[in-house]
Amino acid sequence: MSSKPTTSNGQDLPFSRAGGPGASTLAVHAGEARQKVGDSITDAIFCASTYTFANTQAVIDYIQQKQPREEYGRYGNPSQRVVERKLAALEGGEAALLFSSGMSALVGLLMTLMNSGDEVIFFDECYHRSREFCTKHLSRFGVVTHQVRACDYAAMEAAVTPRTRLLVSESPTNPHLSVVDLQKFAAIGKRHGVATLIDATLASPYNLRPIQYGVDYVLHSATKYLGGHNDLLAGVLIATQEKLEPIDKLRGIMGAINSPHNIYLLERGLKTFELRMQRHNANGQALAEFLDRHPRVEKVYYPGLPSHPYYDVARETMSGFGGLVTFLVRNADWQATAAIVDRMQLARIAPSLGGVETLIEQPLVMSYFEATPQDRQKWGIHDNMIRVACGIENTEDLLADFEQALRP
């Protein structure tokens, strides 16, 4: 058990219905032992930093792998294994590894796969810290990062060299919500024997399951929709057991593990995952349509709008389009755009997304204030751009808030 990622396809569920269990059934039950500590209905929180052995022979048995069990908190925790199984089941993957944040999950994967001289290729619309880690830190270890325009599959394929180890993209991307054709993306990796990673944070496994398309690794910042309450940080990688094993070993050394209390909040948050996602999707779609009709709005980026360049791919691969909506304000400079953000009453100004509270930010200010205008232009960060992370509030209240904030 120790230093082995935990597997599940929801096969541990106490029943089998044709078509498989519903998402909410998985969210509530998958990965959990049927009979728990003290016959408790919910999982216990194991705060222990270390685990005791009955005697010396027990230690030796453990070392010789005869006795799967816990040893030390950095290598694993019973609560962590439950959540890993639940996340793997929701993703339709074989196994999962939980980390202390989305970034530490990404770093764990990159540090495992990359050696000096190796190369990684990114679609350029991505979380700015992911990019920063590669260009500023992995580079120090001699790893080369190439960035190509998002969804330009030919450019990505052209950038592959014999030293390429990993192809990375988000889907949908942040903040433009471009949707990757996962079949094409995975095929490039397959053709060249290069691993593929999709950061599907903005979709969540409710809306998108990249593994079905042949993607090797799926990453989520579980801080977002999976935790869902803006009250924890976590990250997860989902892949085959075999692929995750070396990453698990490195995690045990790096130590970017999640805390037992935090894991409990994540497990608890997952119980309402399906319901929350349905409302996030409904609010996202309603807000996108509202903004699309609004005279003060120049452009809306939302994969659920027919005008979105990736509407068809999105419709084919996603079962919902999430709560993130990005838009441009018509004829507004950055200050006029900020004035709208500042007029919001319900939506709060903060980075992050995927929680029950609606959050709003101006990417120029929040994430790219110190970037050069040239870089901002290259990354498509416009001065008049606003990103909204819809929560699960009542839809009419949410629209009313935008209605008043956009009033001329």
Add this chain to the structure above:
Amino acid sequence: MDPQSSSSAASKRFATRAIHVGAEPDPRTGAVIPPLVLASTFVQQVAGEWGEYDYTRSGNPTRHNVELTLASLENGTHALAFSSGMAATHAATMLLENGDHIVAGTDIYGGTYRLLHKITNRAGVTVTLAPTTDLSALRAAMTPRTRLVWLETPGNPLLTISDIAACAEIAHQHGALLAVDNTFATPVLTQPLTLGADIVMHSATKYLGGHSDLLGGALIVKSSSLRDRLYFIQNATGAVLSPFESYLLARGLKTLDLRVRHQCQTALELARRLQVDPRVQHVIYPGLPDHPHAALAQRQLTGGAGAIVTLEVHGGVSRAKRMVETTRLFRLAVSLGAVESLIEQPALMSHASYAAADRARYGITDGLVRLSVGLEHVDDLWEDLDQAIGH
């Protein structure tokens, strides 16, 4: 901290208030989730002049926040959070004095029955049980010393529906308060204070917390003088909700609207399937047209008829016992209202503290089975019931 200042969230709709009232970001750090304050005591500036908080039994910022949310969701002005539903009920009964009289419904939680008959009576307070569904029976039970009418709607476990507005009128005509245990309906479906009740009580352990991981209770009122009397009792007797539990409760409330509506839909569908199943003798669910109080249920329970379904299978007690022991998704456990579906046999479990004669009198038969419908997929739940009822 004043709900009025809370981004004008106080005037918003239910799902929005559940998320925003009592959840002002921390002014010092901007934390979108207010900090969890575990302190038992609070540092004062001046001896004898108390700051906003002094000691956590008397008040705590994290508990205060969830009390603001609860008051808003029940359309009340004040809420008090207790360490369990029973602690909340007990506090309400302590409003009464030696010689006072309580009229309580016949379809109430077993623990409430036990409290009234074994604890409250020791203070010289007398109790009469009357079916609160029958207004003339309720009127007949009232005495000049009746100070409190206690009812549960939907009732437990027979899911009777009492007319809150009519019961409030009768209670008030006799100078008594009406308290409603709103645990089963939740404020998503019924807001008793709006219908005339004086006190709403919750076992927050159930739908409000919603995740089977906390015990809690609440009293919500719409009068500051009643709040002051109950606060005095709470502070003097000390059964307050802990800061950790207050946090988990507040977090659970954020999905209350989604959970309860979804659970009601699933419960209705299961009740319909059970009703036409030849292996089932009868099904009690307030959302079925043949429920004795269907019309009232439709009026008083808005947006769903609750997520508890009570039934009796053919084959009597032994068949019922086999059923509750062979479900796989529905776990055999008391309690209700959470994300996991639960099943139980009231005569042996939730209502075992009733006197056997009272159980028989009030229709809580040994073969009765109570389902608490969770968030699982309706077809997964149906398949589970189907195999457990067997052939």
